[in-house]
Amino acid sequence: MKKLALDAIDLRILCAVQTHGKISKFKLAELVNLSPTPCRVRLDKLKKMGIIKAYRAEIDLDHLLDLTQVIVTVSLKTHKKSDFERFESYINQVEEIIECYATGGGCDYVMTFMSRNLSSFQTLVEQLLSEDIGIDRYFIYIVTKRVKKTPPNLTALLSPNL
Numbered sequence: 001m002k003k004l005a006l007d008a009i010d011l012r013i014l015c016a017v018q019t020h021g022k023i024s025k026f027k028l029a030e031l032v033n034l035s036p037t038p039c040r041v042r043l044d045k046l047k048k049m050g051i052i053k054a055y056r057a058e059i060d061l062d063h064l065l066d067l068t069q070v071i072v073t074v075s076l077k078t079h080k081k082s083d084f085e086r087f088e089s090y091i092n093q094v095e096e097i098i099e100c101y102a103t104g105g106g107c108d109y110v111m112t113f114m115s116r117n118l119s120s121f122q123t124l125v126e127q128l129l130s131e132d133i134g135i136d137r138y139f140i141y142i143v144t145k146r147v148k149k150t151p152p153n154l155t156a157l158l159s160p161n162l
Contacts, residue, residue: 021057071112
């Protein structure tokens with residue numbers, strides 16, 4: 001993947017958008033110490049380049065209802081390209097799976113499930129196991145509380161001097 005060169009102003013814009021989401025061009029310009037029109041031009045460029053993919057609200061679901069969040073690691077029986085494609089195609093259709101990462105090491109995938117309760121999660125797991133998607137073994141980890149969730153420090157990651 002081609003890495004894009006960003007200057008300090010682009011980085012400040014990205015940090016501001018990451019922290020504040022979609023904000024007015026005037027507020028963004030103020031945060032990054034740039035006049036509104038050049039700031040908007042740079043923001044549009046970052047969007048067009050695909051660096052800014054979307055704006056989202058982070059909703060605290062705990063304020064709305066009790067949910068069960070579960071982390072599941074999965075290893076597949078076989079490791080042909082078609083095995084991974086079949087598994088991933090199926091997983092992408094399951095709305096209760098909110099994250100899925102292909103991994104190297106002790107397992108093939110790490111997934112996050114969000115369901116109304118343990119009973120509905122168990123039903124979902126039974127359905128996954130009954131499908132022909134190549135699951136060999138899996139481990140379940142019930143999330144008891146979130147300890148940390150933070151966006152990455154873009155300044156530290158993108159700084160050429162570190």
